[in-house]
Amino acid sequence: MPDMMAEAATFVADQLSDNLSQDVTYRRGGLEVDLAATKCPVRAESDGQVNEDIANCDWIIKASLLVLGSETVEPQKNDVIEEADGQKWQVLPLANEPEFRPTDPYGTAFRIHTKRTNGAD
């Protein structure tokens, strides 16, 4: 009997990727791939210790799209997601959470935590 939850997770990930995404460049060192990524709302926060403004944004990317150097990979700290307008989002952990997590128990997609490191061109 098919796992209906797994099918549902795949359906949701496909819908997000096909209909609620934008084209971005995902970069690690000298490797990069153009892929569809769903941008979650940007959260502005201010670091309480030194009053530093930080723009946080999560991205949802289908695991099967994240291919660098012909290998399917997991996100890594310091990877960069670049938007068409030049905004760069660096993959960085949160204070209480690693830099990414699977969106479901099946690893269909990744929710990736990033912070903006430059403005738009």
Place this chain on the structure above:
Amino acid sequence: MAKASIVQIAEDVTDQINKKQGGWSQSFKATRKYKPKTKLEETDQLTVQTAIAAWRVAPDNRTDWAHEYDIDIGIQYRDNEKAGDQATQKFDELLSLVEQISDYWEDTRPTLADCPLTAIAFGTGGDQPYIPEHIETLNQFTSIIRLTFRKLR
């Protein structure tokens, strides 16, 4: 109108740091802020800010009150994504700068606005020369040097 002692001290601290430009291992311009403010997008440039941090008053004797004024010097820098949190050489250089600035105040031990320097501390209370959490979550070196000046009034 005369400035409040703590304001004069903060201004003098900033001036002294900037007057020594060329004498530091790295170039920067310190700016005085009432509330330090930076953006993550801007700390790829070395940023140095000074600010009033605290003002404590306690009785010293039967007639005088001891006023202690804390001034913070904040130093921030973030390397690019290639180096990330492994920018050891750059972070080493920044710690050297922190030591130079601290040494400067130790060596000169100035009296500013009639208030002698009485203490130098690091961090916001934990004696840390930099904030480890910023290395982990921002790839950023953040250091705070706190100068304490004292005056009987």
